[in-house]
Amino acid sequence: MILSRMKPAVGGETPATISEKKKKNKTKVPRLEEYLQQRDYLGALTLLEFQRSIGEKEEHADLWIGYCAFHLGDYKRAMEEYKSLTSKPECPEQVWVYLACALFFLGLYKEAEDAASKAPMSPLQNRLLFHLAHKFNDEKKLMGFHQNLEDVTEDQLSLASIHYMRSHYQEAIDIYKRLLLQNRDFLALKVYVALCYYKLDYYDVSQEVLAVYLQSMPDSTIALNLKACNHFRLYNGKAAEAELKNLIDISSCSFEFAKELIRHNLVVFRGGEGALQVLPPLIDVIPEARLNLVIYYLRQDDVQESYNLIQDLVPSTPQEYILKGVVNAALGQEIGSRDHLKIAQQFFQLVGGSASECDTIPGRQCMASCFFLLRQFEDVLIYLNSVKGYFYNDDTFNFNYAQAKAALGNYKEAEEVFLLIQSEKIKNDYVYLSWLARCYIMNQKGRLAWELYLRMGTSSDSFSLLQLIANDCYKMGQFYYAAKAFDALEKLDPGSNYWEGKRGACVGVFQLILANKESKETLKEVVLLLQNSGNPQVEYILRALRKWAKDNRVLLS
Amino acid sequence: MERPDRGKDTRLLKNQPYDESLEVIDSEEVTSVYSPTPRSRRQSESRRSRRGRGLMSANSGSDEFDDDHAPLRANEVSGGQPGVGPHEEDEEEEEEDEEEEDSDEDDSDDDDEPSKAPEGAYDPADYANLPVSTEIKELFQYITRYTPQSVELEHSLKPFIPDFIPAVGDIDAFLKVPRPDGKVDSLGLLVLDEPSVKQSDPTVLSLWLSEETKQHGAAELKKVTSVASPQSNPRAVDSWVDSISALHRSKPPASVQYSRAMPDIDSLMQEWPAELEEQLGRLQLPPARLNCSPAQYADIICSLLDIPVHGSRIQSLHLLFSLYLEFRDSQHFTRRA
Numbered sequence: 001m002i003l004s005r006m007k008p009a010v011g012g013e014t015p016a017t018i019s020e021k022k023k024k025n026k027t028k029v030p031r032l033e034e035y036l037q038q039r040d041y042l043g044a045l046t047l048l049e050f051q052r053s054i055g056e057k058e059e060h061a062d063l064w065i066g067y068c069a070f071h072l073g074d075y076k077r078a079m080e081e082y083k084s085l086t087s088k089p090e091c092p093e094q095v096w097v098y099l100a101c102a103l104f105f106l107g108l109y110k111e112a113e114d115a116a117s118k119a120p121m122s123p124l125q126n127r128l129l130f131h132l133a134h135k136f137n138d139e140k141k142l143m144g145f146h147q148n149l150e151d152v153t154e155d156q157l158s159l160a161s162i163h164y165m166r167s168h169y170q171e172a173i174d175i176y177k178r179l180l181l182q183n184r185d186f187l188a189l190k191v192y193v194a195l196c197y198y199k200l201d202y203y204d205v206s207q208e209v210l211a212v213y214l215q216s217m218p219d220s221t222i223a224l225n226l227k228a229c230n231h232f233r234l235y236n237g238k239a240a241e242a243e244l245k246n247l248i249d250i251s252s253c254s255f256e257f258a259k260e261l262i263r264h265n266l267v268v269f270r271g272g273e274g275a276l277q278v279l280p281p282l283i284d285v286i287p288e289a290r291l292n293l294v295i296y297y298l299r300q301d302d303v304q305e306s307y308n309l310i311q312d313l314v315p316s317t318p319q320e321y322i323l324k325g326v327v328n329a330a331l332g333q334e335i336g337s338r339d340h341l342k343i344a345q346q347f348f349q350l351v352g353g354s355a356s357e358c359d360t361i362p363g364r365q366c367m368a369s370c371f372f373l374l375r376q377f378e379d380v381l382i383y384l385n386s387v388k389g390y391f392y393n394d395d396t397f398n399f400n401y402a403q404a405k406a407a408l409g410n411y412k413e414a415e416e417v418f419l420l421i422q423s424e425k426i427k428n429d430y431v432y433l434s435w436l437a438r439c440y441i442m443n444q445k446g447r448l449a450w451e452l453y454l455r456m457g458t459s460s461d462s463f464s465l466l467q468l469i470a471n472d473c474y475k476m477g478q479f480y481y482a483a484k485a486f487d488a489l490e491k492l493d494p495g496s497n498y499w500e501g502k503r504g505a506c507v508g509v510f511q512l513i514l515a516n517k518e519s520k521e522t523l524k525e526v527v528l529l530l531q532n533s534g535n536p537q538v539e540y541i542l543r544a545l546r547k548w549a550k551d552n553r554v555l556l557s
Numbered sequence: 558m559e560r561p562d563r564g565k566d567t568r569l570l571k572n573q574p575y576d577e578s579l580e581v582i583d584s585e586e587v588t589s590v591y592s593p594t595p596r597s598r599r600q601s602e603s604r605r606s607r608r609g610r611g612l613m614s615a616n617s618g619s620d621e622f623d624d625d626h627a628p629l630r631a632n633e634v635s636g637g638q639p640g641v642g643p644h645e646e647d648e649e650e651e652e653e654d655e656e657e658e659d660s661d662e663d664d665s666d667d668d669d670e671p672s673k674a675p676e677g678a679y680d681p682a683d684y685a686n687l688p689v690s691t692e693i694k695e696l697f698q699y700i701t702r703y704t705p706q707s708v709e710l711e712h713s714l715k716p717f718i719p720d721f722i723p724a725v726g727d728i729d730a731f732l733k734v735p736r737p738d739g740k741v742d743s744l745g746l747l748v749l750d751e752p753s754v755k756q757s758d759p760t761v762l763s764l765w766l767s768e769e770t771k772q773h774g775a776a777e778l779k780k781v782t783s784v785a786s787p788q789s790n791p792r793a794v795d796s797w798v799d800s801i802s803a804l805h806r807s808k809p810p811a812s813v814q815y816s817r818a819m820p821d822i823d824s825l826m827q828e829w830p831a832e833l834e835e836q837l838g839r840l841q842l843p844p845a846r847l848n849c850s851p852a853q854y855a856d857i858i859c860s861l862l863d864i865p866v867h868g869s870r871i872q873s874l875h876l877l878f879s880l881y882l883e884f885r886d887s888q889h890f891t892r893r894a
Contacts, residue, residue, distance in 0.1 A: 043757030063737035161730040229723040251754035268721040326716040431713040474705035477679030504703035
């Protein structure tokens with residue numbers, strides 16, 4: 001009764017729980033155990049403190065406060081409590097390992113090790129040292145503590161979590177499944193299995209396993225957050241955000257646990273909205289925060305900033321390798337640095353060639369990127385083809401894909417793919433324009449290439465495009481546009497000699513007219529183009545053209 | 558067919574601008590997609606000769622045309638399609654990659670060279686039989702005099718930027734503090750070791766506790782938290798208001814010890830005599846606008862309701878308002894109203 005009123009009312013009256021009803025007839029002052037049963041650690045802490053303030057003390061009140069603060073996730077508070085305990089003469093030795101646990105979760109690994117070393121040997125101490133060895137990357141110690149692990153539930157679960165952190169998800173799942181066979185009611189293990197499947201990209205399996213837990217614990221923060229993440233992978237950010245919103249709605253205002261995780265994931269689900277406000281303080285608190293900020297900068301084309309953030313990161317997960325590869329590739333191309341491109345290519349190769357990633361979409365993208373940087377477009381196509389079903393409308397994918405096709409001379413398909421691209425930024429990129437122009441020309445659509453040139457402003461790029469059009473059209477016997485391009489080049493760059501090309505192109509148009517492949521009217525324009533040039537040969541050619549025109553009754557003026 | 562041609566090239570090369578940079582052959586050069594040259598011959602060629610051929614085509618200029626037209630022209634028509642030759646303007650490429658890339662490219666050339674020859678490339682042979690005068694035929698030779706350059710285009714890899722990565726956290730590592738009383742808490746086994754989403758508000762709870770234990774003073778030390786930006790966080794404000802009013806509702810109403818005997822509420826709530834009820838039906842109760850002081854008005858109302866006034870009216874008014882609350886909160890009367 002008291003408790004139900006005391007809880008901040010959220011969305012109308014909170015239905016009284018069974019335990020609250022039971023309390024009705026008992027003493028009005030709640031007991032610690034009731035708070036603990038509900039995992040209302042903040043309530044428990046308040047009660048303990050209240051009792052402390054009125055001089056009414058629970059046995060081991062300090063230890064209880066440490067316990068509650070620890071399980072509330074307030075590790076700083078727990079650490080302070082244990083620290084002050086360890087300074088007392090009558091302090092039980094075990095407190096050192098509790099202090100070490102709190103320090104561990106605060107990221108104070110060195111201090112945690114020191115504290116743990118003062119505690120007597122115990123399974124908990126061994127587990128902690130085992131995890132510390134993992135954090136310190138000390139393989140030798142890791143093996144030592146590994147051997148001390150026993151075949152008891154806690155030790156096995158601790159081992160499984162190391163597997164998880166080392167990306168050995170299958171090994172972790174094996175442990176969980178074995179334990180679940182022995183203890184069907186260990187429902188929390190279902191969530192651990194779901195986390196492993198999530199990491200293995202089996203989002204629907206993860207969702208299934210998770211549902212079992214949520215059925216009995218519908219308001220679990222960790223489970224609901226994982227559900228949201230599964231939705232993000234399976235559907236979209238909106239679906240994921242809805243799940244998180246639900247979690248926020250059911251939690252009380254004083255609920256602080258995993259708040260950072262939720263804020264972080266909201267940014268993710270909203271496609272980076274608020275990234276600059278939320279993510280920087282979370283760097284090195286949530287491992288993904290740094291990566292997401294890098295992704296955010298990449299999406300904003302702020303390559304330098306993304307490089308600054310990631311350059312000192314020593315990659316260990318595929319995601320980190322990929323991101324380092326992407327940043328180096330982007331930067332290398334932007335500043336023309338071979339070193340960065342080399343690093344990018346190596347990272348891409350490492351991920352794409354790894355057993356765990358070689359069959360994933362990002363893994364295939366990595367291999368394609370690696371070969372793209374090596375200009376081995378045959379191989380680029382093999383990898384891109386294997387995932388193209390997932391990227392039909394993806395501009396980035398299509399841009400790379402079309403370039404690879406074009407590089408191998410598949411101009412027809414390349415043109416189609418280039419034309420699927422929507423991004424204005426890509427469409428104004430000279431690489432796009434020049435390759436599209438080449439595709440047009442190779443596909444006998446010189447006119448479209450010429451129109452691309454006409455739409456461009458005057459720049460060094462448009463000059464280059466003219467040279468491309470002039471020569472490629474010439475090659476393909478599209479002499480009319482070759483002649484026009486040479487003529488334009490002549491005007492833009494009077495110092496260079498374009499006469500030979502222009503001469504050939506103009507005569508080429510004439511040949512096409514004679515072969516009935518170009519209309520006779522075009523000859524008029526050819527004459528004008530020739531007259532633009534000051535070369536002495538012009539007259540000789542014009543004479544021949546005029547003679548033919550006269551003989552064939554074609555008007556030239 | 559190409560032999561004499563090639564010999565001549567080597568001779569021509571001597572004074573060319575790029576002839577000393579032979580070692581810097583790049584991969585693109587080898588990939589000449591337009592090359593109709595059969596595979597076997599290409600393989601037997603040295604790089605040097607390939608480069609030579611490239612220079613040849615790029616440098617066939619008008620003066621050659623004037624000097625030695627006929628034989629050379631014939632050769633070019635048959636052996637040198639437009640764009641046959643690799644070109645010279647792509648010197649810059651990594652040297653270390655060169656070797657392997659060369660072989661790679663050669664291999665890939667092998668596979669798709671037939672498909673790679675651009676369809677519809679200009680072929681002078683298509684026009685060899687046009688019925689035209691010798692003069693025009695001569696003119697046509699200008700077309701093959703110029704060998705279009707192969708313009709190298711740059712590639713740009715648009716990196717595949719990964720999706721944003723949600724965080725799911727780590728798995729319970731069982732590095733946890735046990736209960737001080739040694740009981741099993743099953744945290745991380747039966748349920749996840751996470752606090753419930755419903756956590757008591759410490760401030761509200763301590764107010765409750767001091768209320769229940771009548772230990773006032775202890776809780777007063779407790780700071781009342783403030784809400785950073787109430788306009789954007791109405792939930793925090795609402796929940797505070799709700800919990801505090803719940804707290805107040807639960808307290809017994811402040812009881813007042815009357816100094817003189819007062820009738821109890823129940824007796825005051827009894828029905829009026831029928832006579833009076835009847836009168837009230839016709840008469841109006843004295844309205845608040847009555848031309849008298851509030852003190853007098855209070856006296857009138859109290860006497861009307863059988864509430865005695867002994868000296869100070871405070872206690873009488875308290876009884877009056879208690880009576881009012883009783884009526885207001887009485888379900889019996891609310892339903893009738």
